[in-house]
Amino acid sequence: MYRSHNCGELRITHRGQSVTLSGWVQISRDLGGLTFVDLRDRYGITQVVFNMDDNADLCEQARKLGREFVIKVTGIVNERSSKNPNRPTGDIEIIASSLTVLNASKVPPFTIENETDGGEDIRMHYRYLDIRRAPVQQNLIFRSQLAIQSRKYLSDLGFVEVETPVLIKSTPEGARDFVVPSRMNPGEFYALPQSPQTFKQILMVAGMDKYFQIVKCFRDEDLRADRQPEFTQIDCEMSFVTQEDILNTFEGLTKHAFNALKNIELPDFPRMSYDDAMEKYGSDKPDLRFGMEFIDITDRAKGYDFPVFDNSEYTVAIVAKGAADQFSNKDIKNLTEWMQRPQVGAKGLVYIKYLPEGEVKSSVGKFYSDDVLNDWKTQAFNAETGDMVLVLTGEKEKTQKQMNVLRLEMGDRLGLIKEGDFKPLWVVDFPLLEWDEESERFHAMHHPFTSPKKADMDRMLNGDHETMKSLRADAYDLVINGSEIGGGSIRIHDRELQSKNFDLLGFTKEEAEDQFGFLLGAFEYGAPPHGGIAFGFDRLCAVMNGQSSIRDFIAFPKNTSGRDVMINSPSPIAKEQLEELSIDLDIKE
Ligand code: ASP
Numbered sequence: 001m002y003r004s005h006n007c008g009e010l011r012i013t014h015r016g017q018s019v020t021l022s023g024w025v026q027i028s029r030d031l032g033g034l035t036f037v038d039l040r041d042r043y044g045i046t047q048v049v050f051n052m053d054d055n056a057d058l059c060e061q062a063r064k065l066g067r068e069f070v071i072k073v074t075g076i077v078n079e080r081s082s083k084n085p086n087r088p089t090g091d092i093e094i095i096a097s098s099l100t101v102l103n104a105s106k107v108p109p110f111t112i113e114n115e116t117d118g119g120e121d122i123r124m125h126y127r128y129l130d131i132r133r134a135p136v137q138q139n140l141i142f143r144s145q146l147a148i149q150s151r152k153y154l155s156d157l158g159f160v161e162v163e164t165p166v167l168i169k170s171t172p173e174g175a176r177d178f179v180v181p182s183r184m185n186p187g188e189f190y191a192l193p194q195s196p197q198t199f200k201q202i203l204m205v206a207g208m209d210k211y212f213q214i215v216k217c218f219r220d221e222d223l224r225a226d227r228q229p230e231f232t233q234i235d236c237e238m239s240f241v242t243q244e245d246i247l248n249t250f251e252g253l254t255k256h257a258f259n260a261l262k263n264i265e266l267p268d269f270p271r272m273s274y275d276d277a278m279e280k281y282g283s284d285k286p287d288l289r290f291g292m293e294f295i296d297i298t299d300r301a302k303g304y305d306f307p308v309f310d311n312s313e314y315t316v317a318i319v320a321k322g323a324a325d326q327f328s329n330k331d332i333k334n335l336t337e338w339m340q341r342p343q344v345g346a347k348g349l350v351y352i353k354y355l356p357e358g359e360v361k362s363s364v365g366k367f368y369s370d371d372v373l374n375d376w377k378t379q380a381f382n383a384e385t386g387d388m389v390l391v392l393t394g395e396k397e398k399t400q401k402q403m404n405v406l407r408l409e410m411g412d413r414l415g416l417i418k419e420g421d422f423k424p425l426w427v428v429d430f431p432l433l434e435w436d437e438e439s440e441r442f443h444a445m446h447h448p449f450t451s452p453k454k455a456d457m458d459r460m461l462n463g464d465h466e467t468m469k470s471l472r473a474d475a476y477d478l479v480i481n482g483s484e485i486g487g488g489s490i491r492i493h494d495r496e497l498q499s500k501n502f503d504l505l506g507f508t509k510e511e512a513e514d515q516f517g518f519l520l521g522a523f524e525y526g527a528p529p530h531g532g533i534a535f536g537f538d539r540l541c542a543v544m545n546g547q548s549s550i551r552d553f554i555a556f557p558k559n560t561s562g563r564d565v566m567i568n569s570p571s572p573i574a575k576e577q578l579e580e581l582s583i584d585l586d587i588k589e
Contacts, residue, residue: 002072002102008044012091014077019094021046022072022102024132026112028065035062039073039094040112042137047080047093048073054095061099068105068112068129074098124565127556139553143541145261147214150234153256157249159210159236164199166192166216170515174447175219178229186582192218195534197447198519200237201491204530205522212236214537223560226550228538230558236488237532243474243490246531247271247426250478250486253535254424262544266424269478273429281407282316282400284430287482288423290416292318292407294400297380297391306367308348314396316403319381320410323388324353324361332363339392339406346402350391352376354383364391408482419546424480432456432473433504441506442468446475448505449498449519450489451531461500468504474531483543488533495523 002022010019023041035050050062065071075094084090110118112132123130130136151161167190170177177191193199195217203211213235221227234253238246251269258264270288277286280293295317301309309315320327327335332351339346352362352373360370360377377383390410392403411417432452433442444450452460456471463471474490492498498520502512512520538550551557558564578585 006043007039007041007046008088010046010077010089010092010094012079014092015079017077018074019077020072020074021048021094022070024105024112025065025067025069025071027067028062030063035059036093037062037065037071037073039071040132044089045087046089047084048075048096049078049093050096050099055097058096058099061101062096065101066105066107068108068132069101070103070105072100072102121559121565124557124559127566131555136552139541139545140555142261142545143537143553146257146537146541146544149257149260150212150214150253153253154210154212154234154236157210159212160208161213162203162208162211163213164193164196164203164215168193168199174443175221178218178220181581181583183581194219195233196235197449198516200235200532201449201519201527201530202522204237204239205525205527207239207528209239210237211532223558223562226539226542226548228550228554228557229562231550231554232537234486234535234537234540235532236534237530239528239530241490241529241531243428243476243531246488246490246533247428247476250488250533250535251424251426254478254480254485257540258422258544264422266422269424269426271426271428274427274431275429277427278400282402282404283482284427284477285479285482285484286425286427287408287411287417288425289418289421289481290411292320292411292416294318294403294407295380297376300376300380301391301393304367304372306364309364309393312393314399315391315393316399317381317389317391318403318407318410319383320388320390320414321384322386323410323414324355324386326414327351327353327388335409338409339402344402344405345398346392346406347394349406350393352389352391354385354387354389356385422480422544424478424485427477427479428475429453430473430475430477431469432460432471432475433468435469442504444501444505446473446487446489448501449491450475451492451497457497460504461497476533478533478535480540480543483539484536485540485543486533486535488531490529490531493523493527493529495520498523 001020004020007021007023021039023039026038026040026045029036033052037048038045039048050059052059073094073096075096077092078095080091080093108129109122109126110116112129114134116133167180170191175194177194179189179191182188182190196213196215200211215233215235216230217233218230220229223229255266258266274284277284282294297317298312298315301315336349339349350363352360354377355361358370358374360373362368362373381389383389390406392399392406431445432450434445436443450473453472453474459467460471476488477484478486492501499512538553541553542548542550556564556566563569
């Protein structure tokens with residue numbers, strides 16, 4: 001027998017019992033007559049004591065234990081004289097009567113404790129050691145629980161989990177595909193799914209009614225900090241539903257998850273149109289944990305002989321409450337430079353500080369008198385003495401994006417984001433199509449299967465080019481704390497409308513037929529009205545735990561170059577393998 005208990009479960013009530021524990025040596029301290037070993041497993045840490053007076057041989061053996069040795073210990077549970085209130089097992093210790101070394105360990109390259117001294121690279125290289133640390137284990141356990149609770153909620157509602165294939169044909173979700181050569185079909189390739197989108201729609205045509213799958217998706221994108229080339233979705237589709245049905249069902253899933261895993265009752269989620277989100281927050285995923293809404297002062301700012309504002313398409317302000325005396329001239333200069341970084345690209349940053357006794361300090365004070373700025377204070381900004389207003393100006397879309405960056409930064413700097421606060425919302429009424437000036441074509445804002453709103457269908461079938469820019473879709477995103485957690489849409493289920501959409505997106509008839517003939521064909525055999533959504537499962541894990549990196553919730557993540565540094569992948573393959581796959585790689589050394 002390796003163990004009668006685990007390392008996290010013994011309490012004062014077990015006093016006097018003989019127990020056997022197995023685990024890893026977290027640390028061993030030799031205090032002369034006594035050797036203390038902290039024994040760790042997934043469940044916790046228990047202190048084991050070896051006493052020179054009781055058993056000198058055993059104590060000698062214990063002194064030789066190194067960190068991360070795997071041992072088995074038998075002994076009696078004893079009440080500790082100096083208790084450790086920070087540990088659930090802190091009231092007791094084991095007085096060891098036997099010790100077996102199950103396996104030795106090299107000295108680990110970083111400390112295996114909650115706060116480790118190991119950097120990201122080394123931890124990923126030795127991920128099995130990293131995962132021994134409690135915070136990483138907790139994340140993986142949370143992930144497992146979230147999957148279980150999602151399955152429970154959805155299957156209780158009659159959803160059926162169906163596995164869709166991993167070797168498929170490209171789906172155009174907008175990213176690059178990972179491809180897999182087919183040995184049996186020389187010169188041909190499978191693609192790994194960017195999502196099971198077309199399959200879940202086919203399942204609706206097939207009458208499955210309610211589908212879900214917790215599924216790996218693959219996108220060959222340049223990796224930003226919180227992206228992974230393979231990631232997991234809770235992917236869902238339903239038949240005979242409206243947008244309202246979907247929002248309610250998946251608001252329910254989200255509430256259930258928060259309730260079951262965090263013991264938090266979320267109130268009903270507000271809904272915001274895409275246009276409102278852009279006007280008020282400059283983002284389609286606004287962080288509602290704090291206010292600081294945009295105030296459009298384009299018109300108000302014109303007519304004071306300040307050419308920058310006079311000639312601007314859009315001038316926008318935010319109010320930083322109480323910040324007037326928190327930001328010195330130097331701070332503002334730094335903030336301005338920060339906004340001028342190429343990644344953000346603001347031309348400048350205007351400030352207005354409302355100081356006591358009606359005094360106003362502003363970088364545009366030459367053009368706008370204190371009286372004017374004081375008028376704005378009450379009429380436009382709803383500001384108070386002690387507040388600071390920050391203003392950006394320029395081309396509308398760009399300036400909105402820049403102000404979004406500034407708003408988030410100010411929220412952070414002013415400490416407006418409370419830990420443990422969750423602010424979900426639905427963003428709805430997305431545009432159907434996005435016009436890309438460069439390539440002179442429309443892109444699908446969500447994906448090519450998204451339906452226009454019913455009211456816009458006629459305009460879509462019969463309207464001119466300009467009309468297409470104004471079409472709205474039954475598409476929606478679930479946003480929590482500024483992160484996009486999920487997105488979906490009501491789908492087109494009519495062949496003619498789907499063909500029209502492909503047409504608008506620049507597919508020729510042949511291309512559409514070649515890539516999506518199966519779906520268009522299915523639409524001719526009684527496709528029900530349907531719609532769905534997919535949640536970013538990794539991201540949901542991270543956001544529910546107030547963390548920003550999805551990597552911490554993935555057992556074996558890839559680094560920012562798309563490499564798994566533990567198994568050292570990707571890697572070259574043998575010439576014979578390449579030949580078998582009919583791939584002729586002319587690689588120069
Ligand atoms: N397939 C979509 C995505 O991966 C989600 C959906 O429309 O259901 O974003």
